[in-house]
Amino acid sequence: MSKLLLVFLLAMHTAGVTPALASLIPFSSFALATPSIEAKPSLVGAITIKWSAVQNASGYVLEKSTTGAEGSFTALKSFAASERSFRHTGLYYNQKFYYRIKATGSNEESAYSPVVSATTHKQGHEFKIMPLGDSNTEGDSSWIPTDVKTAYRDRLEELLDAAITSSQYDFVGSEKSGSSLLVDTDHAGFGGARDEDIVKLLRDGVFPFTETLMTCAGRAEDLTWTSITQTLSCSTSAQIKLTAQPERRMT
Numbered sequence: 001m002s003k004l005l006l007v008f009l010l011a012m013h014t015a016g017v018t019p020a021l022a023s024l025i026p027f028s029s030f031a032l033a034t035p036s037i038e039a040k041p042s043l044v045g046a047i048t049i050k051w052s053a054v055q056n057a058s059g060y061v062l063e064k065s066t067t068g069a070e071g072s073f074t075a076l077k078s079f080a081a082s083e084r085s086f087r088h089t090g091l092y093y094n095q096k097f098y099y100r101i102k103a104t105g106s107n108e109e110s111a112y113s114p115v116v117s118a119t120t121h122k123q124g125h126e127f128k129i130m131p132l133g134d135s136n137t138e139g140d141s142s143w144i145p146t147d148v149k150t151a152y153r154d155r156l157e158e159l160l161d162a163a164i165t166s167s168q169y170d171f172v173g174s175e176k177s178g179s180s181l182l183v184d185t186d187h188a189g190f191g192g193a194r195d196e197d198i199v200k201l202l203r204d205g206v207f208p209f210t211e212t213l214m215t216c217a218g219r220a221e222d223l224t225w226t227s228i229t230q231t232l233s234c235s236t237s238a239q240i241k242l243t244a245q246p247e248r249r250m251t
Contacts (some may be wrong), residue, residue: 036052037113045089046090061075062077096117099116126169129169129170131187132198137188138187146179
């Protein structure tokens with residue numbers, strides 16, 4: 001019997017509350033709400049666990065089990081109230097773990113969450129990696145030849161090849177560039193995209209995008225990437241050519 005329940009029953013007895021009357025009083029021995037929890041495999045030999053925030057909680061206790069059976073759970077780690085996730089590392093290929101979590105307070109705790117499970121990736125699993133962003137992903141300015149526009153992606157490919165075989169990862173995305181320096185040229189880097197464009201892309205999978213490439217006196221220059229519909233002229237009175245691009249998508 002929990003301490004809270006014992007104190008509650010003693011208080012009712014002192015106040016002269018009968019068992020019949022007590023049965024009409026709603027009561028939970030858990031003063032804190034129960035957190036929700038989810039678990040997913042994360043790269044090689046790891047599982048990422050996330051949980052919901054609980055009001056008035058001062059911390060959380062995460063437990064693990066290899067079977068999920070009652071009595072088999074042991075403490076994995078304790079967390080501060082501000083923490084919402086944990087990456088369980090050092091695991092084997094195709095290894096399954098069960099998890100549950102409870103919220104804790106100064107003198108109280110919640111019920112355990114429902115038990116969830118996740119299995120690490122099997123050996124040889126292919127990881128889909130999407131390099132996502134603006135020109136820092138695409139490869140800098142528009143006047144750089146497409147076949148050498150790589151930004152950080154050439155270094156990323158080099159690091160991945162040193163860590164795992166090239167058959168274990170695949171760059172994905174709707175764009176292609178850097179064929180002279182990269183084996184895998186796929187990416188989702190959109191030169192000129194704003195932070196809010198990337199947010200919309202992540203949320204909706206697409207954002208409206210108009211590229212405005214200026215040709216002024218035979219010299220190509222970048223204009224601000226906004227929707228420009230009228231024809232402009234530069235300081236030399238030469239015409240500016242605007243090239244419109246369709247909306248951008250991640251896939």
